[in-house]
Amino acid sequence: MQLQFARRMSDIKASEIREILKVTEKEDVISFAGGLPAPELFPIKEIDEVSRGVLKESGTKALQYTTTEGYAPLRKWIADRMNTRLSTSFDEDNILITHGSQQGLDLSGKVFLDEEDIVLCESPTYLAAISAFKAYGCHFIEIPTDGDGMVMDFLEDVLKKTNGIKLIYVIPTFQNPTGKTWSLERRKRLAELSAKYSIPVVEDNPYGELRFEGESLPSVKSFDAKGNVLCTGSFSKIFCPGFRIGWIAGDKEIIRKYVLVKQGADLQCNTIAQMIIAEYLNRYDIDEHIRKIIAIYRKRRDVAIECIGKYFPDNIKYTRPEGGLFTWVELPENISSRTILDTCIEKKIAFVPGGSFFPNGGKDNSFRINFSNMPEEKIDAGLRMIGEVIREYIDGLH
Amino acid sequence: MQLQFARRMSDIKASEIREILKVTEKEDVISFAGGLPAPELFPIKEIDEVSRGVLKESGTKALQYTTTEGYAPLRKWIADRMNTRLSTSFDEDNILITHGSQQGLDLSGKVFLDEEDIVLCESPTYLAAISAFKAYGCHFIEIPTDGDGMVMDFLEDVLKKTNGIKLIYVIPTFQNPTGKTWSLERRKRLAELSAKYSIPVVEDNPYGELRFEGESLPSVKSFDAKGNVLCTGSFSKIFCPGFRIGWIAGDKEIIRKYVLVKQGADLQCNTIAQMIIAEYLNRYDIDEHIRKIIAIYRKRRDVAIECIGKYFPDNIKYTRPEGGLFTWVELPENISSRTILDTCIEKKIAFVPGGSFFPNGGKDNSFRINFSNMPEEKIDAGLRMIGEVIREYIDGLH
Known part of the structure; x- marks a missing residue:
């Protein structure tokens, strides 16, 4: 006889972020996945x-x-x-x-x-x-x-x-x-x-x-x-x-x-x-500390937005946040970001597919980019690579 | 209109221990209430x-x-x-x-x-x-x-x-x-x-x-x-x-x-x-550290058991634990330990009444004594006082 778990357990899935975080713990991965703050700024x-x-x-x-x-x-x-x-x-x-x-x-x-x-x-x-x-x-x-x-x-x-x-x-x-x-x-x-x-x-x-x-x-x-x-x-x-x-x-x-x-x-x-x-x-003066964080994240946001504009195909949409850690990308509706992620993971790039952010499912064509945790050159390299994967995928569709 | 809380909220009470802990945060209280370890042993x-x-x-x-x-x-x-x-x-x-x-x-x-x-x-x-x-x-x-x-x-x-x-x-x-x-x-x-x-x-x-x-x-x-x-x-x-x-x-x-x-x-x-x-x-050697804790708690247990035997009336029962932090006292069935606690709190002595440890209620004649958190002389003074309060209460019943 099997143990009986609570009904809720049949509905609880692993957090996609936490699972991807395990992959990104390897140091050579360029990760846009977690909502991780930049550790080099910890006081x-x-x-x-x-x-x-x-x-x-x-x-x-x-x-x-x-x-x-x-x-x-x-x-x-x-x-x-x-x-x-x-x-x-x-x-x-x-x-x-x-x-x-x-x-x-x-x-x-x-x-x-x-x-x-x-x-x-x-x-x-x-x-x-x-x-x-x-x-x-x-x-x-x-x-x-x-x-x-x-x-x-x-x-x-x-x-x-x-x-x-x-x-x-x-x-x-x-x-x-x-x-x-x-x-x-x-x-x-x-x-x-x-x-x-x-x-x-x-x-x-x-x-x-x-x-x-x-x-x-x-x-x-x-x-x-x-x-x-x-x-x-x-x-x-x-x-x-x-x-x-x-x-x-x-x-x-x-x-x-x-x-x-x-x-x-x-x-x-x-x-x-x-x-x-x-x-x-x-x-200590936490406002001074926060100003340091903001200065770095702002630059990273700028690089991320610029790179998405530069490297991603024209028919995608993305947000330009006034603060925080994330921007959000929407691909054409027939493209699943999970498929794109699979190829990116092979190239040691990670992000979080958008589907998980919709409690009732759907919208698999979107994904989230965290820009706070990687230095600018890695943001550039990583987004360039994601852009290539998306373009190649779209080319393959035709 | 009032907010609607989850059904469980009508059933959740404050933890009696956590509430008593707030009283015992005042330094002149002799507390047998919490399951607090002895802070003087923290490394x-x-x-x-x-x-x-x-x-x-x-x-x-x-x-x-x-x-x-x-x-x-x-x-x-x-x-x-x-x-x-x-x-x-x-x-x-x-x-x-x-x-x-x-x-x-x-x-x-x-x-x-x-x-x-x-x-x-x-x-x-x-x-x-x-x-x-x-x-x-x-x-x-x-x-x-x-x-x-x-x-x-x-x-x-x-x-x-x-x-x-x-x-x-x-x-x-x-x-x-x-x-x-x-x-x-x-x-x-x-x-x-x-x-x-x-x-x-x-x-x-x-x-x-x-x-x-x-x-x-x-x-x-x-x-x-x-x-x-x-x-x-x-x-x-x-x-x-x-x-x-x-x-x-x-x-x-x-x-x-x-x-x-x-x-x-x-x-x-x-x-x-x-x-x-x-x-x-x-x-470090945690076993050595644990041996120190055991030596002190054993003495406190000994003092507590001795004092309960000496100061409490004969018709009460209590356990003699081989380890841990607690002993358990049962008063005659007609005595509520909450009443005893009320008088003790006035005298700046605290313990946890037993009723809370029975999920379906009852057994208000019992209480728990923690012996790990007080030095021996306070254990003696506190238990003597509790003993007096119990005796006076029993005398008042006749």
Whole structure:
């Protein structure tokens, strides 16, 4: 007799990114696959200094259990930062520290979703959000997007006509995978629709600090009159991902529910990592650090966009993101990016095929390019190669 | 209109321990509440040294994303250690690194449990395992235990007669909360019943390395002919909890499923913490460190048992654990340990009332005493005070 697993297990697939990451761990691969930050920018010397200080001054505290909510000075910093940058009005009790913003998504599923519930999301959307929510047995309705973000009339129509909607999931700034940024008007309108239909919004924002150009925009949360919007954030892209420290922020009563489910999930986040980050923020100027990251990523974005324009056939489309880590490429509809990837992998080039970013499938002609993790010459070489593979493939069709 | 939360949220309560921990964070409280290790034993100097080495030699790797499975050298060490100490036959691919052994429980819920499924557990059992599993909408059947562990005839009777059983959860060594250890015969029998009825077992073992006296026993897993037993473990009690590094071990195909759900839950554990622990294990003798912990905890256990015998009324029962962190006290049936706790908290003494450890409620006359976190004189003073409170309460009843 076989063991019986939960029903959800028949539906859970390996994350395509995580599987490709295993291939790209070999050093000679040019990878546009992961959302990996540039490791050469990690403030290693500063982390070493701060870490020694934390161990010396408060070693027993840093290595012991702490509260589920997380380290208070870090939560305070996050609240202040969000208030300044995203026009929210939080204090530390609005913040729960999580294992990356990814855990904020998993906990959101636990707090809001029963089996057969419906989640609304952008089409395409972040693939590991799909896995996080799917684990709670939900279905997805994909809402189309244009250059200004999610199409609000379509969204309202779905909200009006559909029973069982429990959550709206969005990434309004430098979206993953498309790199698109929502207009102010759409942000405001989403908050209004969330209030009108009493549907909570998870506003995922791991990249918002990495703006290369243009005006910063207030969060959806800043227009939230009812307390229905939850915001995630992360130190992975502005500091380093190896500590796995992110957060979820929102109405205190709702965050209290997240705290309860986190207690059962893993008790709390790494104490010492939280204290090291808090002390780093105290001793060093993170804005200066972020400016360094932005300068490098902007150049890489420029090279990537230029190379796509130069090396890819004319009949493809791609986005030009104002920040973040990704651009999104659409091939002619009869070309599967998985086929292109297979040939590219042989040539030691990797990217993520677009199909995985559509919870209900389809759109295999698209793919995502991460430009933050490779030096400019490799971006050039890699995209040139992908361009050749696509051209050869198209030639072979005729 | 109110937001609609998942059905499970009406059932999830705050962990009593985590709430009491907040009270005990004040330094003048004598706390027998948490399962906190003694912080004065944390190898701070060694961690500082190792941490500097890791940052210097492999900083960019330590601060970057890594695979969901976890850092390979650490998984290899864990497999070898379990093979030596618990008579298993694992290699690194049997091991998934988790955020403490707690996350192993949460992931077990996700892998195995649908709503209305049934989990079998010891009565009483670890309270945060109850929360972890309950989040998946399961019910519990509590199986009675005696001095040798779970009563196997009772267990088999339940297995025979009950539909919908999906998991058996046990802590066979220095059980939380009772401190009891299962006999060899019961371990073997559980593995046999698990195979016979094709029901997976989660064998939770966070304390097994902390044996003060008597013979080490092989794991339930070592008798598992079918690959149905999963084992959790943790560095929290033998090294330090602040890193939140534990593991779950088992059959490779099943662990693969755990990896998939962990991808959606939080991508991976803290990279640098895994590398620091691996390097510590490489450079230092953890057995020597564990011997130090055992020596101190054994003395504290001795003091605690002696004080309970000396200060508590005669008509109470308590366990004498051969290792671990806890002893378990049963008051006469008409006394609620929550009432006793209320008076104790006023006197700045804390412990965890027993009721929370019974998933189906009842048994409010019991409580758990942790003896690992307080120096001997505070154990004496605190237990004397608890004894007085109990005596006064009993006197007031007459």
